[in-house]
Amino acid sequence: MKFGGTSVADIGRIRNVAHHVKREVDAGHEVAVVVSAMSGATDRLVKWCEEALKERRIFDAREYDAVVATGEQVTAGLLAITLQDLNINARSWQGWQLPILTSDTHGSARILDVNGDELIRRFKERKEVAVVAGFQGLHKETGRITTLGRGGSDTSAVAIAAAIHAERCDIYTDVDGVYTTDPRVVPRARRLERVAFEEMLELASLGAKVMQVRSVELGMVHNVRIFVRSSFDRPQDIVPHGNPPGTLICDEDEIMEKQTVTGIAFSRDEAQISIRQVQDKPGVAAAIFGPLADANINVDMIVQNVSSDGKTTDLTFTVPAADYQRSLDTIAKAKQAIGYARLDGATDVAKISVIGIGMRSHAGVAAQAFSALAERSINIRAITTSEIKFSLLIDAAFTELAVRTLHALYGLDKAA
Ligand code: ADP
Ligand code: ASP
Numbered sequence: 001m002k003f004g005g006t007s008v009a010d011i012g013r014i015r016n017v018a019h020h021v022k023r024e025v026d027a028g029h030e031v032a033v034v035v036s037a038m039s040g041a042t043d044r045l046v047k048w049c050e051e052a053l054k055e056r057r058i059f060d061a062r063e064y065d066a067v068v069a070t071g072e073q074v075t076a077g078l079l080a081i082t083l084q085d086l087n088i089n090a091r092s093w094q095g096w097q098l099p100i101l102t103s104d105t106h107g108s109a110r111i112l113d114v115n116g117d118e119l120i121r122r123f124k125e126r127k128e129v130a131v132v133a134g135f136q137g138l139h140k141e142t143g144r145i146t147t148l149g150r151g152g153s154d155t156s157a158v159a160i161a162a163a164i165h166a167e168r169c170d171i172y173t174d175v176d177g178v179y180t181t182d183p184r185v186v187p188r189a190r191r192l193e194r195v196a197f198e199e200m201l202e203l204a205s206l207g208a209k210v211m212q213v214r215s216v217e218l219g220m221v222h223n224v225r226i227f228v229r230s231s232f233d234r235p236q237d238i239v240p241h242g243n244p245p246g247t248l249i250c251d252e253d254e255i256m257e258k259q260t261v262t263g264i265a266f267s268r269d270e271a272q273i274s275i276r277q278v279q280d281k282p283g284v285a286a287a288i289f290g291p292l293a294d295a296n297i298n299v300d301m302i303v304q305n306v307s308s309d310g311k312t313t314d315l316t317f318t319v320p321a322a323d324y325q326r327s328l329d330t331i332a333k334a335k336q337a338i339g340y341a342r343l344d345g346a347t348d349v350a351k352i353s354v355i356g357i358g359m360r361s362h363a364g365v366a367a368q369a370f371s372a373l374a375e376r377s378i379n380i381r382a383i384t385t386s387e388i389k390f391s392l393l394i395d396a397a398f399t400e401l402a403v404r405t406l407h408a409l410y411g412l413d414k415a416a
């Protein structure tokens with residue numbers, strides 16, 4: 001059972017979580033719980049790190065991790081106390097105590113190995129509930145605390161589920177499942193009963209923040225059944241061994257009803273860069289994207305078209321918004337080697353992505369979107385497609401309109 005930030009926002013909510021856990025224990029299950037920091041706690045810790053810097057621009061990621069990992073430790077201890085208060089045998093665990101071993105990429109470490117033996121032994125011998133601090137791990141060689149990147153408690157939960165051979169990994173959050181798009185933005189979004197790992201992976205990496213991308217990857221590799229559900233359902237209303245509302249993330253084979261489009265994701269975390277009037281000759285793309293790759297900048301969409309002078313080409317591409325300035329600097333530095341007239345950029349852009357495994361066998365799905373957006377006078381700046389998704393870059397101001405338009409177009413709106 002994993003509980004996110006809003007589900008443990010205060011002592012009252014933590015007590016509610018304890019009742020959810022008690023319900024499962026009373027139903028005869030052995031339970032490991034993974035908790036996030038209390039809502040807002042991680043943001044506050046990150047802000048303190050930023051404020052502590054005056055002269056240097058980047059802080060030491062090892063110390064960032066030492067600070068931000070503390071949020072989850074507080075919740076783990078508090079939930080253990082609350083469970084004990086309900087006469088349930090419970091013990092908290094920090095990442096280093098299991099341990100949860102990770103890479104040394106502080107701030108976005110990858111889980112390498114989780115030792116679940118001690119947890120399993122304690123289930124058997126003492127019926128003890130494990131309460132594990134999410135988001136954190138340990139780098140073995142240096143012995144230092146690491147964190148897994150924002151939203152990383154989802155990944156802790158799936159990794160622990162795999163390590164203890166759990167029947168299921170329940171992700172309790174503030175919505176009762178995975179929706180066709182963010183229900184906060186489109187009230188007519190529908191809850192999906194089931195979603196395939198591959199689709200969830202695309203939804204998550206293209207902006208649906210309900211699950212961290214890495215957690216879905218791990219679930220897919222280790223075949224962990226992930227069930228996304230609400231912590232706001234009252235524990236006393238849930239029937240033991242019943243069928244609560246939620247979304248099962250599972251293998252494609254387990255999904256009967258296959259829609260062409262399953263969901264729509266969007267992200268405002270992108271920036272656009274256009275290099276104007278580049279010579280149209282071999283080696284130019286290498287001169288541009290080589291230095292960006294060397295600078296560890298992830299280029300996503302790439303479009304090349306004829307410049308206004310009719311002789312040269314314009315190259316447009318997107319990068320993560322956080323890398324925008326660095327990308328501009330990198331291209332400016334390589335100006336000699338590339339040879340261009342002007343460098344333009346924009347950060348007020350949004351990427352809208354349409355996802356569905358049904359697209360493999362249906363042609364013309366993207367074409368429908370182009371006409372629907374044209375009817376609404378929404379200009380498309382760039383397009384990318386792959387087997388089960390396509391993405392469109394538009395002006396950020398039209399994000400909601402575009403998402404709603406496409407949501408209706410593909411028949412995803414729930415009945416009024
Ligand atoms: P937690 O704190 O429990 O980890 P998050 O805030 O990380 O919760 O994730 C839940 C939020 O994800 C929801 O409140 C919702 O606004 C957002 N979200 C974005 N896309 C979707 C989607 N397709 N389905 C459900 N929720 C989504
Ligand atoms: N507390 C961390 C965050 O806010 C991890 C998580 O909640 O999953 O990003």
Ligand code: MG
Binds near residue numbers: 151210
């Ligand atoms: Mg989350």
